[in-house]
Amino acid sequence: MAANRAAAVSHTGKIRSNNQDSGYAGRELFVVADGMGGHAGGDVASAIAVNRIREADAEYETASEAEFALQSALIAANSLLAETVFEHPELTGMGTTVSALMRVGDEVAIAHIGDSRIYLFRDGELSQVSVDHTFVQRLVDSGRITEEEAMVHPRRSVLMRVLGDVDASPEIDTLILATRPGDRWLICSDGLSGVVKNDDLLAALASKDAPKQVADRLVKQSLDAGAPDNVTVVILDIGDVSRGDIVKDPVTVGSASAPLQFGEPKPTTRAARLPTLRLHPVRPATGPTHFEPESDDYLDELIEEDERRVRRRRLTWMIGLAVLVVAIVLAVLFGYQWTQSRYFVGASPAGKVAIYQGVQQNLGPIVLSHVYEETDVPVKSLPQYDKQLVQQTINADDLAAARAIVDQLTDAAK
Template structure:
């Protein structure tokens, strides 16, 4: 059995958001990240409610399978509590949250995941992504429609297909049990980190032989250096390391660390929660990166993505053709200009007027023989012969012919 390791939980509002809708928890056995959504009025409430319910699973279990079942129950209960909260406070309609959780049990961990927050494992210097994003673009990646690099910048990269909230009364939650090794370093993070800092940079940072909190602070800094357009939350759990004094007490960060303001307001509705409400979706009071996962909606998004890909290919093709034509036109105009120039030079024995310029592009010459004057090189004075051999430039054919006439006159005088 491995010893409980060092841990840390850190959250930052980022550089653009006005409030922190993330929640994080590093406890005795439980580690959680929740990324809320639903605009200013609901995202922070959703992640806080979910985390406060899931924190009840921070207990010592006899097996990882028991911990896995407890996580499943806690997350499902959190989903029901979110739906009831929306029923009593309709202004929070459309709010939801992702959840990633780990419970450490001996030399195993139980894992639960829903949404696009992520769990990574650094083992022997190699970083692996343990969870799979429940997003529209991940489905496109899985189906081979786009690459992982394209998914990073896809306009629909924030559309979630699975999430906790008031939409689905029984959301599908991914759970698993994995064995841990001494020296393993687990990272749970919101997409405020994974959407800004690439996997290689995360791996290099996690691989440092530093306490969990220092590593977490460096990851937050990297996200901020990358612009941090979203809230950033990281939770780190080290297996087999000595637990630091500051990590002995469970730590809660983000919106769950503050009182929920709406709890002081009287409920807008009373009575039992209608089951129909669990399957609907009210209009959120602010922007949300959650959209329902119905088959019709998914088909619509796929068709839209196909149209976008077709437009992108057409734009690329047209742009390429225009670029090639522009380059070809530039070359033609450049070549046409060179053919307005002349120079006087020498072949093996005589003076020759050449059309073009003394320049080659690869195997192509930009000059050609226009007229062999028949004037022997040997009949020129030493000075004129040197000038001709070095070539004499002319701006026109007339100027080149005047140069040749001068050379011919000089040659005749020398003969006389």
């Protein structure tokens, strides 16, 4: 089996004051975790999760064994997070996403929860392997909104599943996929996928650069786009000797790369409780991403809110369209009324000198003038110069001025 070639890079970004992401590129295991819970908990959550999950970095006989080991590691990390919150109430509300990949021979086992993502670049095409556990993804799956609308949806950061102190047995997506030489895997937090477009991800992954260079390039693209969140990228190349050097030592980045920093457990006289019974965090996350429990009532509430938002937007568009139509109609009416206050002298269809009401120009098929008065003076009876003027039309300031012009032409025709 060809050795793995991998890299892991993490950056705080341009807005956040601390890095709540953690990443790990090991011998067989590759993980990204995006913590949440504000300054006091997000970094702790992702660090605890990655530090626990990386203990599963080992060689397995089958991909099924690796899949079970990954799932067990995520469940163990979840329990550890709940215990930590129980001992440190100030961390209440912390949680983390986890996207993990374990290589076993020509297969990979994947475990995923939250909205960090796993991508596969193969044969010039990029595909998203993981599914976001977000409210807007449910709307996309149900056909209520498009993927483009999901990118700007006001609830795009609401997570429906995470590791934390909210569920003793969180639902974790697992799967086994075949992989082959030349494949390039990307695991990243939403600080990358939520900022950098898929076309740019594809261009970076398609390059022949080593994993570390690709990871640095992707992080830079996020920073160039404003980097409103922490950015963590893990790149794994499968058996392609043309890309970079073999990574022999595991690499940990982000908050998991530093010692955990939070206070000692404080004695408490409050009644013992199971943290998993708390469905709503006492202190909501202060970052752009936060968790809400996957309950039917809450989903119904969010869906109803989204439907109200759609109805309001539709009503706004309808009112705006009605106002625009009224404005156009009024403009046309006032414009037409103005044209009918104008007069000019020209040749009638019968070849006589005539006074026209309106203007010489037409608006498409709409004729903006008509014969107001027709004289008995043939245009051909006029002197050559006057005949040319009439054929080209003569503007008049008002009806009286037009009649005066007609009188002059009548005299000239005698």
